[in-house]
Amino acid sequence: MHVDVGELIRKCRKKAKLSQEAFAELMHTTQSTISRIEQNIIACEVNFLARTAAITNSQDTVVAALFSADAAMQFLQTVPMFIGGGIFNWIM
16 A cells, blocks of 8 residues: 555645645745645655644544555454464454
C-alpha cells in the first residue's frame, strides 16, 4: 500500500479551508514549500504530517489514510508469518 503524503496534506489543508499561504504561516514555513510537498517534489518528515493533522484538526483523515482497511488486511496476513499463527488461534 502506498500513501500519497502530498495529497494527504492537501486534503487536510482543504478540509480546514486554508490556503497554502495561511497553512504555511501556521506551519512556520513558506507557501512554496507547502506547494512542493503537496506535489511530492520534496518529502516531509513524519512530525510535519502530525503537525498538519493537529493544526487542521484532521487526525481522522490521517489515521484513515495510514491505517486503511487494505493496510489492516495486509498486516493481518503478514503477522502470522512472524508468530506462527498461534495467537490468532487463541483469540479466535
